[in-house]
Amino acid sequence: MSQTPSPGKAAGAADTTPSRAGIAAVPALDVRDLTVRFAGLTALDAVSFTVRPGTVHAVIGPNGAGKSTCFNVLSGVYKATSGSVRFGDHELTALPPHKIADLGVARIFQNLALPPRASVEDSLMLGRHRLTRTGFVSAGLRLPAAAREDARHRARVREIAAFVGLEKQLAQPAGSLPYGQQKLAELARALCMEPQLLLLDEPVAGMTADERRRTAAVIAGVRDSLGISIVLVEHDMGVVMRLADAVTVLDFGRRIADGAPGDVQNDPAVVRAYLGEETAE
Template identity: 95%
Template sequence: MTPDVRSSAVPVLEVRDVTVRFAGLTALDAVGFTVRPGTVHAVIGPNGAGKSTCFNVLSGVYRATSGSVRFGEHELTGLPPHKIAGLGIARIFQNLALPPRATVEDSLLLGRHRLTRTGFLAAGLRLPSAAREEARHRERVREIAAFVGLEKQLAQPAGALPYGQQKLAELARALCMEPQLLLLDEPVAGMTADERRRTAAVIAGVRDSLGISIVLVEHDMGVVMRLADSVTVLDFGRRIADGAPGDVQNDPAVVRAYLGEEAAE
C-alpha cells in the first residue's frame, strides 16, 4: 500500500489547556497532551472521565470553552468537522455507520469524497476525465481493502459482513481519506478475542507501515498496552497521568482511578 504517509511529514497534534463546560458542568478541565507524528496515543479513563468530550473537541463536534488544539500550523479550535477532515484528520465512531445495502467497495469509495476533483456535471455526463478519476479511486480502494484484509469482501453488502469485519470496513473507509491523523473511538469494542487481535494488528500496521498518527480511546487495557506509544489518563475531566504505557499503568493515581486491581496482578 503506497504512498507512505511519513514522506509527507505528519504534523504534531498539540492539545493545550482545553476546557469544556456545559451549563456550568466542567467536562474537561485544562487538559493537555501532545501526539508525536506516527505514534499511537491512547486516551483512557473510567466512564465519565471526559474521553468522548475530548474526541468531540478534536474532531470539531464540540467547541472548547478555552484552550487550543493545533495540528501542525493549523488551529483546529472552532473549525467545523468538515474543515478538520479536510486537513487530513479522520474519525471512527463507536457505532457502525456503513450504508448496509451498499457494497463494501462503494462504502469505502465514500471515503474518497474529499479527494475527488471531478465536478458534478462531468461525473453525470460520464466524461472521460471523470471515468479515469473514478478508476484511480477504485484502485486505491482495492489497495486499502487488501491492507486491512477485506479484498475478498469488496462485492458484498457492507451490512452482511460480520461485526468485526464491519468495524474493519469503517477503518478502511477512514484510511481511504488518506489521513495524517486517525481518531479511533473504541475500535475493538464488542469484538471477539480473534477480532480484537486482528483489528489491533491492522492498527499497528497503520502506524508502522503508513506512519499515520493515531489517537485511541479504548477500554480494552490489553489492546491499549500493546498498541500505545504513550497514554493520557483522564478522571473527572482532568488529566491525572501522561507518559509511557508501563509508567502510567503503575501510577498510583491511575490505579486508584481506573485500573484498580488489574494493575496489581
C-alpha cells in the same frame, strides 16, 4: 530490506501495503489547557497532551472521565470553552468538522455507520469524496476525465481493502459482513481519506478475541507502514498496552497521568481511578 506485509495477509503472502499516496509529512497534534464546560459542568479541565507524529497515543480513563468530550473537540463536534488544539500550523478549535477533515483528520465512531446495502467497495469510495475533483455534471455524463478519476479512486480503494484484509469482500453488501469485518471496513473507509491523523473511538469494542487481535494488527500496521498518527480511546487495556506509544489518563475531566504505557499502568493515581481508594490500598 523486506517490506512490511499487509496486516490482512498471512506471512509469506504478497505484500499489499498501500503506498503513502497523498500522505505528506505528518505534523504533531498539540493539545494545551483544553477546557470544555456545559451549563456550568466542567467536562474537561485544562487537559494537555501531545501526539508525536507517527505514534499511537491512547486516551483512557473510567466512564465519565471526559474521553468522548475530548474526541468531540478534536473532530470539531464540540467547541472548546478555552484552550488550544493545534495540528501542525492549524488551530482546530474554531473549525467545523468538514474543515478539520480537509486537514487530514479522520474519525471512526464506536457505533457502526456503514450504509448496509451498499457494497464494501462503494462504502469505501465514500472516503474518497473529499479527494474527488470531478464535478457532478461531468460524473453524471460519464465524461472521460470523470471515468479516469473514478478508476484511480477505485484502484486505491482495492489497495486499502487488501491492506486491512477485505479484498475478497469488496462486492458484498457492507451490512452482510460479520461485526469485526464491518469495523475493519470503517477503518478502511477512514484510510481512504488519506488522513494524517486517525481518531479511533473504541475500535475493538464488542469483538471476539480473534477479531481484536486482527484489528490491533491492522492498527499497528497503519502506524508502522503508513506513518499515520493515531489517537485511540479504548477500554481494552490489553490492546492499549500492546499498541500505545504513549498514554494520557483522564479522570473527572482532568489529566491524572501521561507517559509511557508501563509507567502509566503502575501510577498510583491511575490505579485509584480505576479500582477505587480502598482497593488500591
